[in-house]
Amino acid sequence: MTEIDHIDRFKSADQLASYIGLVPMCHCSGEKDVAGEMTIRKHAMLRCHIIEAAWIAIRKDPAMTMAYEGYRKNMNASKAIVKIARKLVNRIFFVLKCKQEYMPCVVK
Numbered sequence: 001m002t003e004i005d006h007i008d009r010f011k012s013a014d015q016l017a018s019y020i021g022l023v024p025m026c027h028c029s030g031e032k033d034v035a036g037e038m039t040i041r042k043h044a045m046l047r048c049h050i051i052e053a054a055w056i057a058i059r060k061d062p063a064m065t066m067a068y069e070g071y072r073k074n075m076n077a078s079k080a081i082v083k084i085a086r087k088l089v090n091r092i093f094f095v096l097k098c099k100q101e102y103m104p105c106v107v108k
Contacts, residue, residue, distance in 0.1 A: 004016070004019075004046075004096070007093065007096040007097050010093065012093075013089060013090045013093035013094070016089055016092070016093045017086055017089045017090075020046050020047050020050060020089060021044070021046075021047045022047060022050065022082065022085055022086045022089055047085075050085045050088060050089060050092075051081060051082065051085045053085070053088060054081050054082075054084040054085040054087075054088050055081060057084060057088055058081070058084055064084055064087065064088075067083075067084060067087060068080055068081070068084050071083050071084070
């Protein structure tokens, strides 16, 4: 919370993810648009903590577990956990912006 400061600084979850550094690098030249690895611009400590929280989220939250397992079918664990971290940032943004308590969904 201290590192994010006021959530109102960010208009969208994408802006928050960009601040944290959970967006791909973009190499644009003429007609070519290529998305690369994660951007080198980041809030290093916050990105590290969000990724660590994502590892816990896949153990505690059934929806995150299902998403992680789906990603793991197509990619390695480290890339999959970054996608989960991005989902976690979206949830954090929603909770802070709407001032609502987080209620994990129950998967049947």
